[in-house]
Amino acid sequence: MSNGSFRLYINNLMNWMERLGVDVELNKENYSDYDVIICDKAYPPKLLSKIKKQTKAVIGIANSIRPNIADYDFVISACQTERCYALKYNQNVLIFPQIEMFDGLKVHGHKSRVSIGYHGNLEHLEQMDKSIFDALKHLSQKYDIELRVIYNMASLGKWKKNRPKDLKIVDVQWTLESITDELLKCDIGIVPNNSNITKVEKWLFFFLQKILHGNTIGNDHDFLLRFKPTTNAGRALVFHQLGIPVVSEIVPDNYAILNNPQNGFIANDTQSWICSLEKLIKNKDLRNNMAVSAKKDFLKLYNPIELTKVLLNDLEIMRYENKN
16 A cells, blocks of 8 residues: 555555445456456566456556556556557556545644645655755745655655755655645645756757757747656645645646646746745745635546546446457
């Protein structure tokens, strides 16, 4: 259950399917009894042939973009960008967002110290853009703030690479049992999804563009972004559910909720991070109002039962086509 892919796409999806009356079992080997089989992305590829010899079921894999997904009848992806990449190998890609359901709601009151929270992989901390740190350093000179980072130190080690020295940072061990309580200690959530591109790299890119294409393709005011194909809204959705307002980097999937400026902010450079965070640091009412508005849209757009119905319908169509 500490593995996010298994927890979301096997355990949670099983529970939602069962609530809709579907007969679901975990880790059974009597493969011939089933119409649909969904494998976790950690399932050993060499065992797929064993399943295929024993069943006529349609067989899928969840949350994977490796070339071996071509051997499956379908793939479940977390977002549109992941789907785009997965289509290289498999044309039957279904989308089911990375939804983790949390109970709890932050009530924002006056605080002498404002906690700015991050949760996720150590990798995103190590690659966090300098503009975010510069914004936090600037704001720390005016306000009492801390950066609260929740990640798996036990398996990945403590954050050292690219760690700022002049910020109050609280490192928190991620556990399934404590994550809700730890997140509720945060007043603002930040979602850094993009891999760092330095000013030199950006300058070189646009310099080469001008040499190769003249002045017809963009200029150095354009955004230049880098993010993984699996980049999805999952980490932002956790904050939205718990009533914690979000400031996110430019990530397509996060726009489903954050495109509404009443729901949160998008930031990209130092000034946009300063402006967005400062508004939320200064104003507890804004934090409350944004959190309420974002959660309302979350409940409307990311109802897991309704999304499971859509997935089941797609699987039923695929099963019918497979039979015929």
